[in-house]
Amino acid sequence: MSRLRTAVIVGAGQAGGRTAAQLRKQGWQDRILLLGEEADPPYERPPLSKEVLTQAADPLTGRLYAPEWYQENDVELRLACQVAALDLADRTLTLATGGRESWDVLVLATGCRARRLDCPGADLAGVTTLRTAADARTLSSGLQAGAEVVLVGGGFIGLELAASAAARGCSVTLLEARPQLLERALPNQLSDFLAARHRREGVELRLGVGVVAFEGEEKLQGLRLSDGSRLSADLAVIGVGALPNVELAQAAGLACQDGILVDSHCSAGGSVYALGDCSRHQDAWLGRPVRLESWENAERAPQAAAGAILDRPEPYGGVPWFWTDQYDVNLQLLGLKQPLEREVLRGDPESGSFLSFGLAGERVVTAALVNAGRERRPVKQLMEGRIPLDADALADPDVPLKQLTKGG
Ligand SMILES: Cc1cc2nc3c(=O)[nH]c(=O)nc-3n(C[C@H](O)[C@H](O)[C@H](O)COP(=O)(O)OP(=O)(O)OC[C@H]3O[C@@H](n4cnc5c(N)ncnc54)[C@H](O)[C@@H]3O)c2cc1C
Incomplete structure (x- = not known):
C-alpha cells in the first residue's frame, strides 16, 4: 500500500482555503492540512471595509465554506496556529507552539499584513489598521455617529473606509501625502472624479499632507500634520498599503523580491508553491513577474497551483482585475497602470x-x-x-x- 502523502497549506485566508478546495476538486486523495494564524476560518476580505462597516454585517459574511465543509472534504483546519519555521531539506515545518509537521507538498499562502507608520504615537489606542475580521470588529465599534475619524492614506482601503465612516455619520478627514488620490493606480481624471464624490459626501480631503505624529495620553486625541496644522481625532486608521508576509519563506532560503518568487505554475521549486498576495508570479499573459493584491488572484491562482501539483499544469495569468465600492460608485479596474x-x-x-x-x-x-x-x-x-x-x-x-x- 502506498504511503499517504500530505499537502500542507500555510495561511488559511482566501488563497489558502481555495487551494484546499482545488486540490480536492482536481483529485488529491491524500491528506490536506490547512494552518492559519487567525482565529477565524477562511473568509474573503472585501466586505470588511464595505458592508461589514456600513451595515454592521458579520465580519465572516464572506466566509469561504460552511463549518461542516472541512470534515466533508477531509481538510484538517487548524486555526490560531502560526507556522514559525520551514525546513525545506527535511520537508518539515515547526509551529510557534513547538509542534512539527512533515509535508510532501507545501503551499505558502501567507498573504499580506497592513503597513504601519513609524511615527510617534502610532501605537496609541485609537490608532489602527484594517486587514482582518478581528480588526473590522474593533473598527466597527469605533465608528459611532459624530466620532472624529481620520484616514491616513488615500488608497483603496482609505477611500472605502472614508465612505463607510461617512455612511455611519462620522466626521471624516482623509489625508493623502501625494497630490492625487490613488496616483499609482488611476488616471488623474478618475482620481478627481472620486475626490469630488467624497467631498460631496462631506469628507474633508487633505491632499499633499502627511501625518507627523499621533498625539494623546494613552488614547488618541489628535494628529500633528506635515503642514504644521493639528487635527483632533477619536479614531485614526492607517491605510498606507500592505506588506507581503515573506519572512518565513525568506528565512527558509526561498527567493523573495517583494513577494515569494514563483513561476507561471505558482511553483518555487522542490514541491513548494506560493500564491495569493504573498507571491510574485511569472504571469503568462503579462509576460513578466507581478505581485497582485486582489480577490481574483486569490481565487484563480489556487486552480493553477493545484493543476501543477496534480501534473496537469496550465500556465497562470490573465488581465488583472480589481474592484472597489465607495458610496454608490462601483469602480472596476482591468490591467495595471x-x-x-x-x-x-x-x-x-x-x-x-x-x-x-x-x-x-x-x-x-x-x-x-x-x-x-x-x-x-x-x-x-x-x-x-x-x-x-x-x-x-x-x-x-x-x-x-x-x-x-x-x-x-
Ligand atoms: C479590507 C480589505 C478590502 C479588500 N477589498 C478588495 C476589493 O474590493 N477587491 C479586490 O479585488 N480585493 C480586495 N482586497 C484584497 C483581497 O482581499 C486580498 O487580495 C486577498 O484577501 C488575498 O488573499 P490571500 O489568501 O493571498 O491573503 P490573506 O487574505 O492575507 O490571507 C493570508 C492568511 O495567512 C495567514 N498567515 C500569515 N503568516 C502565517 C503563518 N506564518 N502561519 C500561519 N498563518 C499565516 C494570515 O494570518 C492570513 O490569515 C481587500 C483586502 C482588504 C484587507
Missing part, C-alpha cells in the same frame, strides 16, 4: 457611468469602468486578444464594445 500614449474616455462622467481606457499604440492596456460592470466582459476580451482599435470608435458609446471585439 503604465506609461501610456493615450487616454480615451467613453461616456460622460457627469452621468455617473463611464469608462476610461489607456491605450498603448492601438491596443487597450488599462481600463477603468465606473458603474459599468456589464461592460467588463467585452473590455476583457479586447485586452486579452490585444485587438487593435480605432480610438474614435472606442470613445463612441453608440459603437457597441462587443462589435469592437470582433475587430470592427
Whole structure:
C-alpha cells in the first residue's frame, strides 16, 4: 500500500482555503492540512471595509465554506496556529507552539499584513489598521455617529473606509501625502472624479499632507500634520498599503523580491508553491513577474497551483482585475497602470457611468469602468486578444464594445 502523502497549506485566508478546495476538486486523495494564524476560518476580505462597516454585517459574511465543509472534504483546519519555521531539506515545518509537521507538498499562502507608520504615537489606542475580521470588529465599534475619524492614506482601503465612516455619520478627514488620490493606480481624471464624490459626501480631503505624529495620553486625541496644522481625532486608521508576509519563506532560503518568487505554475521549486498576495508570479499573459493584491488572484491562482501539483499544469495569468465600492460608485479596474500614449474616455462622467481606457499604440492596456460592470466582459476580451482599435470608435458609446471585439 502506498504511503499517504500530505499537502500542507500555510495561511488559511482566501488563497489558502481555495487551494484546499482545488486540490480536492482536481483529485488529491491524500491528506490536506490547512494552518492559519487567525482565529477565524477562511473568509474573503472585501466586505470588511464595505458592508461589514456600513451595515454592521458579520465580519465572516464572506466566509469561504460552511463549518461542516472541512470534515466533508477531509481538510484538517487548524486555526490560531502560526507556522514559525520551514525546513525545506527535511520537508518539515515547526509551529510557534513547538509542534512539527512533515509535508510532501507545501503551499505558502501567507498573504499580506497592513503597513504601519513609524511615527510617534502610532501605537496609541485609537490608532489602527484594517486587514482582518478581528480588526473590522474593533473598527466597527469605533465608528459611532459624530466620532472624529481620520484616514491616513488615500488608497483603496482609505477611500472605502472614508465612505463607510461617512455612511455611519462620522466626521471624516482623509489625508493623502501625494497630490492625487490613488496616483499609482488611476488616471488623474478618475482620481478627481472620486475626490469630488467624497467631498460631496462631506469628507474633508487633505491632499499633499502627511501625518507627523499621533498625539494623546494613552488614547488618541489628535494628529500633528506635515503642514504644521493639528487635527483632533477619536479614531485614526492607517491605510498606507500592505506588506507581503515573506519572512518565513525568506528565512527558509526561498527567493523573495517583494513577494515569494514563483513561476507561471505558482511553483518555487522542490514541491513548494506560493500564491495569493504573498507571491510574485511569472504571469503568462503579462509576460513578466507581478505581485497582485486582489480577490481574483486569490481565487484563480489556487486552480493553477493545484493543476501543477496534480501534473496537469496550465500556465497562470490573465488581465488583472480589481474592484472597489465607495458610496454608490462601483469602480472596476482591468490591467495595471503604465506609461501610456493615450487616454480615451467613453461616456460622460457627469452621468455617473463611464469608462476610461489607456491605450498603448492601438491596443487597450488599462481600463477603468465606473458603474459599468456589464461592460467588463467585452473590455476583457479586447485586452486579452490585444485587438487593435480605432480610438474614435472606442470613445463612441453608440459603437457597441462587443462589435469592437470582433475587430470592427
Ligand atoms: C479590507 C480589505 C478590502 C479588500 N477589498 C478588495 C476589493 O474590493 N477587491 C479586490 O479585488 N480585493 C480586495 N482586497 C484584497 C483581497 O482581499 C486580498 O487580495 C486577498 O484577501 C488575498 O488573499 P490571500 O489568501 O493571498 O491573503 P490573506 O487574505 O492575507 O490571507 C493570508 C492568511 O495567512 C495567514 N498567515 C500569515 N503568516 C502565517 C503563518 N506564518 N502561519 C500561519 N498563518 C499565516 C494570515 O494570518 C492570513 O490569515 C481587500 C483586502 C482588504 C484587507
